Amino acid sequence: xxxxxxxxxxxxxxxxxxxxxxxxxxxxxxxxxxxxxxxxxxxxxxxxxxxxxxxxxxxxxxxxxxxxxxxxxxxxxxxxxxxxxxxxxxxxxxxxxxxxxxxxxxxxxxxxxxxxxxxxxxxxxxxxxxxxxxxxxxxxxxxxxxxxxxxxxxxxxxxxxxxxxxxxxxxxxxxxxxxxxxxxxxxxxxxxxxxxxxx
Numbered sequence: 001x002x003x004x005x006x007x008x009x010x011x012x013x014x015x016x017x018x019x020x021x022x023x024x025x026x027x028x029x030x031x032x033x034x035x036x037x038x039x040x041x042x043x044x045x046x047x048x049x050x051x052x053x054x055x056x057x058x059x060x061x062x063x064x065x066x067x068x069x070x071x072x073x074x075x076x077x078x079x080x081x082x083x084x085x086x087x088x089x090x091x092x093x094x095x096x097x098x099x100x101x102x103x104x105x106x107x108x109x110x111x112x113x114x115x116x117x118x119x120x121x122x123x124x125x126x127x128x129x130x131x132x133x134x135x136x137x138x139x140x141x142x143x144x145x146x147x148x149x150x151x152x153x154x155x156x157x158x159x160x161x162x163x164x165x166x167x168x169x170x171x172x173x174x175x176x177x178x179x180x181x182x183x184x185x186x187x188x189x190x191x192x193x194x195x196x197x198x199x
Contacts, residue, residue, distance in 0.1 A: 006053045010049075011049075011050050021040070024039045103116070104118060119163070128157060133189060136184070141184045
């Protein structure tokens with residue numbers, strides 16, 4: 001935040017006094033040349049004071065405004081770098097395997113940055129993935145089933161997430177035979193969350 005320097009009242013008052021001096025100087029009869037020159041000089045002085053104090057008031061705010069714009073512009077990239085930096089070797093392997101798993105900012109919702117996990121089919125909200133994993137606690141080691149759901153967004157999300165998790169190079173989950181749901185290969189959901197960095 002900017003450091004308080006000059007109050008806004010300074011340039012405002014200086015501008016008013018400058019304008020008053022110039023009005024008086026222009027309205028005085030020509031025979032009062034000395035007074036006219038004096039008021040013109042005072043108007044000029046207060047005009048300079050207006051510029052100096054106005055600059056001192058607005059410049060820190062301009063710097064702060066530009067800094068906030070720059071921070072907002074780079075915030076998603078910096079947050080992404082922080083997420084990557086906090087990952088362990090297993091999580092990095094998961095993210096890089098086949099270039100399948102990608103996280104990207106999805107804009108702000110209620111003042112908080114919203115993250116999306118990209119899949120070949122559709123983008124999954126990170127918050128939805130947390131809810132899905134919570135739902136898998138009861139069905140473990142099976143995934144939450146897709147069949148039986150109507151052809152809606154929830155079914156598409158479950159299918160996209162299942163396809164992503166059953167990537168054979170990850171060793172996290174695999175498809176089941178027949179109409180059974182896919183199942184986790186890890187011993188419990190805590191191990192799943194740890195592998196995905198969602199503890």
